[in-house]
Amino acid sequence: MKYFLSFFLLAATILKAQTPIPDRVNGLSQLDLFNVKMKSNVACYRIPALVVANNGDLIAAIDERGPSCADLKANDNINIVMRKSRDNGKTWTDIRTIVDYPLGKSASDPSFINDSKTGAIFMFYNYMDLIKEKDIYYLHVVKSMDNGESWSEPEDITSQISKPEWHGDFKFITSGKGTQTASGVLLHTLVNLKHGVFVFGSSDHGKTWFLRDTPLKPADESKIIELSDGSWMVNSRVNSPGMRYVHISKNQGKSWTSKPELALPDPACNAAIIRYKSKNINCLLFVNAESKDTRKNLSIKISYDEGKTWSKGKTIYAGSAAYSDLVVMKNGDIGLLFEKNEYSENVFLSFPFQWITN
Template identity: 30%
Template sequence: MRHILFYVTCLALLCGFLPCSSQAEGPSLEPTKVDLFEAGKDGYGTYRIPGIVVTKNGVVLAYCEARRNASTDWGQIDVMLRRSTDGGVTWSPMKKIIELEGKFERNPAAVAQKLGKEGEITVNNPIAIADPRPGVVHFLYCVEYNRLFYMRSEDDGLSFSKPIDLTAVVEKLRPSYDWQSLAVGPGHGIRLQNGRLLAAIWLSTGNGGHAHRPSVVSTVYSDDDGKTWQLGDIVANETKPLVNPNESILIELADGRVMINMRSESPEHRRAVSISPDGSTKWSTPKFNEQLLEPICMANIIRWPNAKEGSKTGIVFSNPHNLERANAKPGQGRDRKNLSLKLSYDEGETWPISKTLEAGSSAYSDLAVSADGSLLCFYERTKIDEATKKRTAFLTVARVSVAWMTDGKDK
């Protein structure tokens, strides 16, 4: 009888009918990390500005800026993409997905400040929006920080349509704000439950630092599946309480409203939040969230359905949780390190859970949820060779479990 029970038990374990101990489900499981892009490899000096989405078919798309000569925002920059069909375990070779056709001029604001080089054109700030229909991915990007484009994929990022120039949409703002530079995202955009495609955008008169300051924040949106786009209201201006608001992130709340979480150069060094009923109009007065430190760096946010407290799903926020820097003045950038993940169960009001993903040098990040419910964080980090002390910059994808994030309290 004992022999029969033994064989039945083994069969049940093999078929998955009985629970068995597994590191993948335990709270002790550390995130797995895969380096996707390495500075100095494949003809590019560095790779920056990561973005990641997961398509309806479960294909993971990781994209970034490939900067030919240096890490500066201005110069010869291309957009590269890698795909994973197994949830982020293995990846395709990188592929350049934007080929410029026609004549492109350098941004006059950058030329005036001697930024970039003659003959070099910047393709910047790529963002994708995953669609609920199989295979469909929307994609926005800028050229020379003064032209905005849209293209789409019908085959999970294997190919993209011919780009459509959307710059005229933003030109409508010029009578009230004479912008010279603009950038969408970066990171990812969102699709609301009502079908609206939505992305954050910042604009600048370009006569300040790096031709990116001063700046204001708005959104661009499409209510017809990307065929036409509109510019939303200004969310935050360039004056106090926010100083130079710029790279911002969006999330749809449980009640259908849209929350924008903004980076700025304000002396408070906290992320600023505003809420709109539709993601384009009637934005609330921005307020600082005391728990979300602002070292002046891109951040990101996403809903994580697998993280639950009762009937409430969790929202995850990522950025370098650090305000340390020698001799720094209020409003100056802090050291980009200690990339952390925070978890909220009350729609971003409070953030009771915080875990360090990368204690060392780490900066921009984007978030997605894989088909199996794991959290994917695509981020910038620098690794130091202990023997040579050489520093090398990478773009890395970390795979995170709910159990690790919550120390086993939520599985």
């Protein structure tokens, strides 16, 4: 197994200026961070994730898939790679590999949690040995204590956040990101397509991990966020009927209430939800492919009442768009990375909060 764990060499960490693509996305300059033209023997880059480190550095991770663009159980060569920006997404380092297994073993679906209290960045992914244990999913995490410059050896946390009877089930950690509560608890979501979505997390800054054994249904890839009253809200992809579902727990995941969210049309696709806070604003931001049946029309919406209602929304890109992730950068602007044009591009763009409301 090959891991890039040492500190980046100074010459390699110098930010490389990127020229914005001449075409602009709804008036916003864009950078295609991961494209098959950048490296040989890559079929596609898929499943983007974004995180902001405690020092403000911006890290983008993604699947590097070859020789095909197939998902984990049908692809024996998926690695996870990253790029990094120290200037709010204006320039980026070269592509670097975080996890690289030998042919026959694959890692897929990166997702992040930044522990703002310790500075640790956790990157989760799903692992499979297609030679020895095809169709058996394992759940891994690596950690960086230096803002993404180096990463730990992988830790298999399957036994902590799964159940023995799920060994052969189709299960995976949702790509994109988890969250951290005001009290410091780390939270994320695990999908078991047979049993539902489950919340997992850590109360000791990632030393150990727990599973809340209360299934959420209907639900597929899901994002969790803490509301202002301490409740947990899970916003879920479902495979029908063309909208998101929302699940609320007022007792830290012991029980949930669930309802369809008619204000959030969705074509069964992963999405992103984050909290935006400034001096005068405290709201939720949600981005997805806003369509009931087609992965297109990437749009962003605002909720000023903790997800009870949502704004009409603003289109970011009307064409083909799929998975996406959002962050609030150190300069206060919003950063977005999304799959564009039938997964052929993975575009980063940024905008101030006021752009959404203009």
